[in-house]
Amino acid sequence: MGCVKSSQMNDRSGQTDNSNADLRSPFIYREDEALEKKFDGRQVRRLMSYLRLHPRLIVFSLVATTLGILVTLAAPYLVGKAINVAVGDKHPNTLLEYCAVLIVLYALNFFATRFRIYYTNLLGQSVIQHIREQLFHHVQFLSLKFFDERPAGSVLVRIMNDVNSMQDLFTNGVINTITNLFTLVGIIIIMLVLNWKLAILCMIVVPFMFLLSTRLTIQIRRSWQLVRLRLSRMNAHLAESIQGMRVTEAYARQAENEEFFRGVNGEYRRVFLGAQRRSIMFGPLVDLTGAIGSAVLFGYGVVELRAGLVTVGLLVAFANYLGNFWTPIAQLGQVYNQLLVAMASSERIFQYLDTAQTVADSDQAIAPETIEGRVEFRNVTFAYDSGRPALDDVSFSVTPGQTVALVGHTGAGKSTVINLLSRFYDVTDGAVLVDGQDIRSFTVESLRSRIGVVLQDTFIFTGSILDNIRFSRPGATDEEVRAAARAVHADTFIEALPQGYHTEVRERGSSLSMGQRQLLSFARALLADPRILVLDEATASIDTQTEELIQRGLARLLAGRTAFVVAHRLSTIRHADQILVFAQGKIVERGNHDSLLAARGVYRELVDAQYRMMREDSGVAVGLES
Amino acid sequence: MPESIRKLYPYYKDHRSFLLWGLFCLIFANALSLAYPYLLDLIVNRVIVAHEYGELPWLLAAMLGAAVAKGAFNFGQGYLAQKFGSNTAFGLRNAIYHKLNWLPFSYYDETHTGDLMSRLTLDLDAFRMFLAFGINNLVGLGLIVVFGIAYMYSMNAILATVILILMPFLAVIAIRFDTKLRPIYRTIRENLSTLNSGVQENVMGVRTVKSFAQENREIGKFNGNNGLYFTSNMEAAVLWKKFFPYIELVGNVGVVLVLGVGGYLVMTHATSLGNLVAFLSIVWFMIWPMSQLGYFLNNMTQASAAAKRLDEVLSAPQAIANTSQSEAPAARGRVSFCNVSAGFGGRAVLTNIDLDVEAGQTVALLGLTGSGKSSLVQLIPRFYDPLSGQVLLDGVDVREWSLDRLRREVAVVFQEPFLFSTTIFANIAYGKPDATVAEVERAAALADAAEFIERLPEGYSTLVGERGLGLSGGQKQRLALARAILMNPSVLILDDATSAVDMETEFRIQRALDEHLRGCTTFVIAHRISTLKRADFIVVLADGRIVARGSHDELLSQPGLYRDIFRKQFADAAQGDEFARSLWASSGGDRGWGA
Numbered sequence A: 001m002g003c004v005k006s007s008q009m010n011d012r013s014g015q016t017d018n019s020n021a022d023l024r025s026p027f028i029y030r031e032d033e034a035l036e037k038k039f040d041g042r043q044v045r046r047l048m049s050y051l052r053l054h055p056r057l058i059v060f061s062l063v064a065t066t067l068g069i070l071v072t073l074a075a076p077y078l079v080g081k082a083i084n085v086a087v088g089d090k091h092p093n094t095l096l097e098y099c100a101v102l103i104v105l106y107a108l109n110f111f112a113t114r115f116r117i118y119y120t121n122l123l124g125q126s127v128i129q130h131i132r133e134q135l136f137h138h139v140q141f142l143s144l145k146f147f148d149e150r151p152a153g154s155v156l157v158r159i160m161n162d163v164n165s166m167q168d169l170f171t172n173g174v175i176n177t178i179t180n181l182f183t184l185v186g187i188i189i190i191m192l193v194l195n196w197k198l199a200i201l202c203m204i205v206v207p208f209m210f211l212l213s214t215r216l217t218i219q220i221r222r223s224w225q226l227v228r229l230r231l232s233r234m235n236a237h238l239a240e241s242i243q244g245m246r247v248t249e250a251y252a253r254q255a256e257n258e259e260f261f262r263g264v265n266g267e268y269r270r271v272f273l274g275a276q277r278r279s280i281m282f283g284p285l286v287d288l289t290g291a292i293g294s295a296v297l298f299g300y301g302v303v304e305l306r307a308g309l310v311t312v313g314l315l316v317a318f319a320n321y322l323g324n325f326w327t328p329i330a331q332l333g334q335v336y337n338q339l340l341v342a343m344a345s346s347e348r349i350f351q352y353l354d355t356a357q358t359v360a361d362s363d364q365a366i367a368p369e370t371i372e373g374r375v376e377f378r379n380v381t382f383a384y385d386s387g388r389p390a391l392d393d394v395s396f397s398v399t400p401g402q403t404v405a406l407v408g409h410t411g412a413g414k415s416t417v418i419n420l421l422s423r424f425y426d427v428t429d430g431a432v433l434v435d436g437q438d439i440r441s442f443t444v445e446s447l448r449s450r451i452g453v454v455l456q457d458t459f460i461f462t463g464s465i466l467d468n469i470r471f472s473r474p475g476a477t478d479e480e481v482r483a484a485a486r487a488v489h490a491d492t493f494i495e496a497l498p499q500g501y502h503t504e505v506r507e508r509g510s511s512l513s514m515g516q517r518q519l520l521s522f523a524r525a526l527l528a529d530p531r532i533l534v535l536d537e538a539t540a541s542i543d544t545q546t547e548e549l550i551q552r553g554l555a556r557l558l559a560g561r562t563a564f565v566v567a568h569r570l571s572t573i574r575h576a577d578q579i580l581v582f583a584q585g586k587i588v589e590r591g592n593h594d595s596l597l598a599a600r601g602v603y604r605e606l607v608d609a610q611y612r613m614m615r616e617d618s619g620v621a622v623g624l625e626s
Numbered sequence B: 001m002p003e004s005i006r007k008l009y010p011y012y013k014d015h016r017s018f019l020l021w022g023l024f025c026l027i028f029a030n031a032l033s034l035a036y037p038y039l040l041d042l043i044v045n046r047v048i049v050a051h052e053y054g055e056l057p058w059l060l061a062a063m064l065g066a067a068v069a070k071g072a073f074n075f076g077q078g079y080l081a082q083k084f085g086s087n088t089a090f091g092l093r094n095a096i097y098h099k100l101n102w103l104p105f106s107y108y109d110e111t112h113t114g115d116l117m118s119r120l121t122l123d124l125d126a127f128r129m130f131l132a133f134g135i136n137n138l139v140g141l142g143l144i145v146v147f148g149i150a151y152m153y154s155m156n157a158i159l160a161t162v163i164l165i166l167m168p169f170l171a172v173i174a175i176r177f178d179t180k181l182r183p184i185y186r187t188i189r190e191n192l193s194t195l196n197s198g199v200q201e202n203v204m205g206v207r208t209v210k211s212f213a214q215e216n217r218e219i220g221k222f223n224g225n226n227g228l229y230f231t232s233n234m235e236a237a238v239l240w241k242k243f244f245p246y247i248e249l250v251g252n253v254g255v256v257l258v259l260g261v262g263g264y265l266v267m268t269h270a271t272s273l274g275n276l277v278a279f280l281s282i283v284w285f286m287i288w289p290m291s292q293l294g295y296f297l298n299n300m301t302q303a304s305a306a307a308k309r310l311d312e313v314l315s316a317p318q319a320i321a322n323t324s325q326s327e328a329p330a331a332r333g334r335v336s337f338c339n340v341s342a343g344f345g346g347r348a349v350l351t352n353i354d355l356d357v358e359a360g361q362t363v364a365l366l367g368l369t370g371s372g373k374s375s376l377v378q379l380i381p382r383f384y385d386p387l388s389g390q391v392l393l394d395g396v397d398v399r400e401w402s403l404d405r406l407r408r409e410v411a412v413v414f415q416e417p418f419l420f421s422t423t424i425f426a427n428i429a430y431g432k433p434d435a436t437v438a439e440v441e442r443a444a445a446l447a448d449a450a451e452f453i454e455r456l457p458e459g460y461s462t463l464v465g466e467r468g469l470g471l472s473g474g475q476k477q478r479l480a481l482a483r484a485i486l487m488n489p490s491v492l493i494l495d496d497a498t499s500a501v502d503m504e505t506e507f508r509i510q511r512a513l514d515e516h517l518r519g520c521t522t523f524v525i526a527h528r529i530s531t532l533k534r535a536d537f538i539v540v541l542a543d544g545r546i547v548a549r550g551s552h553d554e555l556l557s558q559p560g561l562y563r564d565i566f567r568k569q570f571a572d573a574a575q576g577d578e579f580a581r582s583l584w585a586s587s588g589g590d591r592g593w594g595a
Helices: A002-016 A041-048 A055-087 A092-140 A144-149 A152-164 A167-194 A196-202 A205-243 A245-250 A254-306 A312-353 A414-421 A444-450 A465-470 A478-487 A491-496 A514-528 A544-558 A570-574 A593-599 A602-625 B003-007 B009-033 B035-049 B053-102 B105-110 B113-155 B157-204 B206-211 B215-267 B273-291 B293-314 B373-378 B403-409 B424-431 B437-446 B450-455 B473-486 B503-516 B552-556 B561-575 B577-586
Strands: A375-383 A389-398 A403-408 A429-434 A451-454 A532-536 A562-566 A578-583 A586-591 B335-344 B347-357 B362-367 B388-393 B410-413 B491-495 B521-525 B537-542 B545-550
Touching (some): A041 A312, A055 A092, A055 A312, A092 A152, A092 A167, A092 B215, A144 B206, A196 A312, A205 A254, A205 A312, A205 B053, A245 A254, A254 B035, A254 B053, A389 A578, A389 A586, A403 A414, A414 A532, A414 A578, A451 A514, A451 B206, A465 A478, A465 A514, A478 A514, A514 A544, A532 A544, A586 A593, A593 A602, A602 B503, B003 B293, B009 B113, B035 B113, B113 B273, B113 B293, B157 B206, B157 B215, B157 B273, B215 B273, B273 B293, B403 B410, B410 B473, B424 B437, B424 B473, B437 B450, B437 B473, B437 B503, B537 B552, B545 B561
Parallel strands (some): A403 A562, A403 A578, B410 B491, B491 B521
Antiparallel strands (some): A375 A389, A578 A586, B335 B347, B335 B388, B537 B545
């Protein structure tokens, strides 16, 4: 894991080498699209192992496809024969027989095609569904460290785009490869059997075809990759522009942005037309090689015909086979392209799948029925990156029902205490104990379901208010949800919403204010009814009515629970049973409000600063009272 | 051509010569396509049957020559049409982007980003594809049918009629297939987007998910969405399975018919062997494009629907016209509201607002959520226009100002800060891209952002935004504030702009602003009394009306919202009174708390 982080850092610092040029770039979009990778046998085998999960589907697909190939191979031969009948023995019944056989073959092919389409799609879609499910499942249980280290967007890209980009390979690629190889070999054998000299001559064009489809398709593929990159850059800018349009208009930035967009747009057009030029060239070149093949066939074929060595029907059949040569060769080239694209995507997918949970259940992990809520940090040391400890030999203990306020400047270690207690991270040294037992001896799930967390910024999931509160305990009844909301005084605002508890909300563009979101998360936490509560108090200023509700809700929430509060409000801190003052990863002072004031240390300074600000206001408070 | 496509004529007018030359090439390419069956016919009839072996080399050379010429024309038609499509798309994209940059705020209140994005990507591409090969496909198909049938009839009328009978079958199947496939593809897209937003939400809310140990439930939800996506994909596959074999079958039946009927005609000398071979070749040549007919038509239908959606954006009313009249020197910053009423979507938001703010004054706005505070300030930079009354800057109606100029004079900081994907430096310099490093650093310092920026390993070069470094809400707000300060505006509007920074920082910021932006008229919307009380005067809004105004002292001396809020916020301080008194007494605090 450590190396992932450091490589990301390198990426970033690599970019800042030319930081002077970058400093003023109007927009910078990092490319997150998978490009092709070198062929890697081990990885291919790992990819193909997903196919093994569906042996039945593979057999059905292969049988259906093979049937189709047999028809493709037999038909030109029969058509050739029929033509010979038409010119040769001139027997209408024989001609009719050939036609009947062809009809039967084509009818057979009709069903084979149906099965082939169905089963190859089923196979491909099943594999894709499976990979995506496995990936999501794995990622979901990865530790928070994983998510802290990368933007949400890049995780999304892997689960969605990278998996999707393998869809072609699995629905068509694999089966096509097998069938195309069969077809090629089949055509070659038949042609050799029919007339080996003619066959070898006609196959003069095959190397050309091969060269064409490999050389040219590589170029074509590369240029389309470039198109994709430019397109995603343009779209990233578009999406961002629309989202930030109010700012753009407010700051009259239109002219500059339009110029930038014109550039991105023009660059996209340039690479797009370049890719088109190469792709369009492909068709005529294919036709030309085809024409060369036909010319060779008829040129030499007629000589043979004159010598009576071949029939007209044979020539027609050969022309047909030659025409059928192209599809498999072109498709094999295509599959190879798909494979290279899939290589890049699968590498990124496997990288995620091979990422181990940094916080994992031990084999003997237990899930206690209930806990009392005693918490102890015993000589805890922790570093997010090795070398810079965020907590340094921290010890304290909390008895059940106590409220502990964690105080200190940003980066002093308050949030780290919370992260360790919920086991979002594991301690580097020392131990965190709940009810006297190391929390690593509990299952993560049981631990977290006993600890309620209220974050600074409440995340709103798409759904009703009811669902959002219920998130913490999916089994709760509507009545329980309402009761929880009432208890923390969230009901007032909820009932004022257009559809009350059934109002649909979502994370972005939700109409809830900061304060309302906070109340919602109180209800969420209360519903889970945890023994230990962790609260990262919002720094945000909240309108006064809501603020009052929040204070009352908070009191209700803290009652009877062991609580850790990263506190910003003096009122919250003052009521705490125990105050821990952090500075540079250490506890520098501890005690209650009165004892800490008397100690005239760091805490006193913090309080002093707050009061100094208030005093400016209180000057007027005096005015009010007098 | 559909009406909606014609409506976009101005955007492809300039490039139509590409289309015309492309179609010119297309005619030749298609005519040359018949060269192969024709030469085949000659080879069989003249060389093989009639033993004119001397003609063979010429015929073979003609075959190669035709392939080369056909290839050149095909390349020409394909590339010229692509050029036609791309050039039009390029112009359209620029035009829409330009339009979006000037659409009023009210447009964005009602439009989702996702909707606009799908117009700019999917719709624009659907339209482009129609121009780039849709037209050529349809014309080409027409040419193939006409040329092919004419050629077939020139050889043998009976055999040609046999083939002609098959064509309608093919067309009907192809069209029905595409009609049925369309809704399924829509479902696939919808399911994909559900799956997508589900994953996005899950990743963004991962801390909450983990806090409540809800991973398994999220997995269940995901599997449900993933399953739906799978099902809709399979529905499409089933439709393919249902229709495609028929298309293939009709083609194959065509071959058998040509062989059977044609073979019989050859036997009875009603037609020549060469004709038969040429016929077989033409059948294959015609069947593929015919089976695509539904797709081609679908392409046109989609393009016309897409063109309509593009036109909707392009013709959206630009409610706020840019009257670039007054190019006055820098504004002084006097803002007046004269009997202003405003409403959005038929709902009255502000009623009869009268307010005069002298240059350099600071006004604080207070009111409950929905009382009209934000609407009031947004009238100044003309994010919206009032229904009646006037908003004046320096005594001139804001509608008389050039919009560009007005907005450079009035800087707004929104509650939800928006950062673009670029460096911190460029974000701060967003409104003034040519700002010097010193200017940016000064703005950052005033917004109390300099310190945290300099602590970042890459300082002002740090990338922020969607894929950049995650900043806290308070840090983002401070960058947004720095952005506004850099504009050196005559009017500064802070719409709850420091809500996410802690009290101490907010305090420092205010002091810095007081000191360094002395001449700047400031509108502040905030909740903290400590912020409000610094204003020269305070305006209290309720239901879109001004219900009270005055200085801090004046408002405290009368009952009302301001006094209520003051008391609530200072209940905390009041509780601490006793303690505070002792605190300051012991620390030598000179001014005590009580009277």
